[in-house]
Amino acid sequence: MIEGLVETVQGRLYVPYRNWLGKTASLFFRELRDRGRLMATRCRKCEKVYMPPRSICPECFMEMDQWVELPATGTLLTYTVVHYSYSDYHQPRKAPYALGIVRLDGADTGLCHLLGEVDFGKLRVGMRVEAVLKEERKGNILDIAYFRPLREGSESTNSSDSLSPEPRAGDSRRG
Amino acid sequence: MMDEAELLAQERILEVRFHWSAGPYLGRFLGMLKEEGRLWVVRCPGCKRILMPPRIVCGICYSETPPFPKGWFPLSGRGRLLDWERVMYPQMDPETGTIRPEPYIHGTFALDEGVLFTHYLGPEDLDESTLREGLRVEAVVKPKEERVGKPTDIRYFKLVEEGDD
Numbered sequence: 001m002i003e004g005l006v007e008t009v010q011g012r013l014y015v016p017y018r019n020w021l022g023k024t025a026s027l028f029f030r031e032l033r034d035r036g037r038l039m040a041t042r043c044r045k046c047e048k049v050y051m052p053p054r055s056i057c058p059e060c061f062m063e064m065d066q067w068v069e070l071p072a073t074g075t076l077l078t079y080t081v082v083h084y085s086y087s088d089y090h091q092p093r094k095a096p097y098a099l100g101i102v103r104l105d106g107a108d109t110g111l112c113h114l115l116g117e118v119d120f121g122k123l124r125v126g127m128r129v130e131a132v133l134k135e136e137r138k139g140n141i142l143d144i145a146y147f148r149p150l151r152e153g154s155e156s157t158n159s160s161d162s163l164s165p166e167p168r169a170g171d172s173r174r175g
Numbered sequence: 176m177m178d179e180a181e182l183l184a185q186e187r188i189l190e191v192r193f194h195w196s197a198g199p200y201l202g203r204f205l206g207m208l209k210e211e212g213r214l215w216v217v218r219c220p221g222c223k224r225i226l227m228p229p230r231i232v233c234g235i236c237y238s239e240t241p242p243f244p245k246g247w248f249p250l251s252g253r254g255r256l257l258d259w260e261r262v263m264y265p266q267m268d269p270e271t272g273t274i275r276p277e278p279y280i281h282g283t284f285a286l287d288e289g290v291l292f293t294h295y296l297g298p299e300d301l302d303e304s305t306l307r308e309g310l311r312v313e314a315v316v317k318p319k320e321e322r323v324g325k326p327t328d329i330r331y332f333k334l335v336e337e338g339d340d
Contacts, residue, residue: 006205006324008194014272015189026183089190139183 297331
């Protein structure tokens with residue numbers, strides 16, 4: 001640093017705002033908050049089940065008014081480990097943390113969330129995971145604390161797996 | 176199922192931290208303010224006007240100005256009150272992202288060297304009814320250990336008695 005010379009000027013924007021969720025996301029978060037249920041929407045035409053729910057099927061452009069409850073279990077489609085801290089406001093926790101896209105059993109799409117109670121080195125595409133809900137829920141996506149690996153033998157035999165076969169690692173089934 | 180149901184909203188915060196390169200001219204202006212507590216400016220070699228803040232090319236005659244320190248000199252920090260306004264509207268400070276305390280008085284000063292400068296007019300308990308155009312003003316600079324190389328290294332301009340400076 002040269003004396004008498006400023007090289008860079010620091011700045012910061014800080015904008016608090018309120019985001020209205022609309023009817024579909026409001027129902028999803030109400031059910032999650034009040035009953036701890038994971039609700040998805042289903043397209044009547046192509047029968048795809050969307051988690052997180054959407055109001056319009058992006059493929060058929062059908063308005064979706066069918067709701068289905070999904071189990072807390074699912075399959076890890078992909079993951080990443082975040083080592084970079086850039087904001088206390090935009091990151092769910094201090095780095096390092098793992099993020100994954102989880103396809104809940106019975107869903108056709110993936111839900112992005114935190115992965116917890118797992119060594120980063122033991123994460124594998126295709127591993128079975130389950131949602132851990134918070135005790136005190138506020139109506140946002142962090143009412144799900146994180147997804148953790150499903151323990152061996154804890155899968156019930158009559159889980160919804162039979163309805164929706166688990167894709168193999170590398171399966172081209174679209175999320 | 177969802178008619179007349181509670182619509183939810185989420186409170187969020189958008190935070191963006193950024194920094195930009197001040198370059199050799201503005202960087203020197205801010206750096207010398209930090210070092211010396213004075214406003215260093217450059218005179219345009221073409222039209223002879225003072226460029227405040229200093230810049231590489233004169234915006235009027237497009238002459239190139241010499242790099243520091245040739246042709247540069249510090250302003251006295253003294254002048255006359257030209258205009259002022261009481262700001263009642265809360266605004267975000269782009270340096271910190273937080274809301275500036277209001278109200279405050281914002282003044283335009285005709286410095287003795289013949290350039291205009293705008294800054295806070297202080298101190299905070301300044302009686303606005305005593306203000307009139309042409310009063311003598313002087314920059315109140317923070318002590319060196321508090322200066323960080325920003326325009327706010329000048330705390331505010333204060334009124335001084337005619338002939339006091």
